[in-house]
Each structure stands twice: as C-alpha cells, then as structure tokens.
Amino acid sequence: KNEVEQSPQNLTAQEGEFITINCSYSVGISALHWLQQHPGGGIVSLFMLSSGKKKHGRLIATINIQEKHSSLHITASHPRDSAVYICAVISNTGNQFYFGTGTSLTVIP
C-alpha cells in the first residue's frame, strides 16, 4: 500500500474547465508538496503546504490535516497546464519522503 494515493491517475479536460486533483496520505506529515512535471522531465515545485490553503495565479492548493487529504485545483485550465502533477509528503519525523505516482493531465484546446 502506498503512503500517498492520488486520483485520478489520468485526466483529460477541455480548455477552460475547472480541474481538481486529489491526494490522500496515511502518515503524519510536517508538510505536503505539489509538484508539476512536464513531458521533458523537469520538475517544478508548485506549493508547499502545512495547513489551510494557498493560491498562485490559477492554481489553488488546500489541505485538511485531520482528514489527511489535499486537493490541487486549476481554474480556467489551459493546454499549457498539461503535465503530470505529483503529490509528495514529508513525514513529521522529518526523515521520510513519500510520493504519489502522479496525475497525468491533458488539456485539450
């Protein structure tokens, strides 16, 4: 069983749609990251969360510590948002990293 589960695994959306990617985890954490990986392999850190909600442009990330759940939302999706989105958590011992397998998003014009 993976410590971090993401859903859906694959997602296709029409340009302009509101997108939600979910992440559930089973360990106690000190922080949760949302990462974006483009087809060329480069990884960009989008958010680091330990509570509440963060917003950056069209991206919104929320986390519910009690429910061990986080969501990444993309408003007004655009084809350039097409990428793999990865959820990663850092255990509250500070010593272990756990990654989800990613959600592959394709936004169609």
Added chain:
Amino acid sequence: DTGVSQDPRHKITKRGQNVTFRCDPISEHNRLYWYRQTLGQGPEFLTYFQNEAQLEKSRLLSDRFSAERPKGSFSTLEIQRTEQGDSAMYLCASSLGLFGETQYFGPGTRLLVL
C-alpha cells in the same frame, strides 16, 4: 543560470559498470536531495544531505549506491556494478534551511543500463 544543475544529462552503460553523477545545487542552499524516478512512477527518495552530512538514506539505497557531498556544495551519486533495474531518471534537488521548504529540482540524469 543559478538553478540546480546535473551532469551528465544522459548516461548509457553496460551492466556491471560503475557510474557517477554530479549535482550542483543552488549556491546558498544547505540541503541537497537525491531521488530516483522510473517511467510512469513518481519520484522515490534516496538520500539527503544537510551541508556535508548525509542525514538519511532510504532502504532503496542498496550497498551499490553511495552519495557524497564532501564540501557541502556539489554532490556525487555513484552506482557500482550497475544492473538493468537501475535504469531510471536520477533527480537532484536543493533547498534552503528548514525541512519541508520548497525544493528546487535539477533537470535529472537519465541512466540506461544495457
């Protein structure tokens, strides 16, 4: 460019050979991380350094793997007696200070073991 850099970007080797990868973090970052990513999977944590000290090693890091960060700046990851299962993208990231802060990833080194 002041981002994280990795060298080489690609490496093809025969089974049984040794390979070494280098990572140069962002200069003021004191934490450096190594990850491995296989096709279709998320990254897997391998090890991390706080300055020159290696503080954590994943159980994925077998005895054939060794990492160093001798002067607290660049780091090397060596794989001895490579196996086909070692074929993966090896990613390096760095961060400043507190655990859990934003990590900045390098472009990765793609290893293919024939």
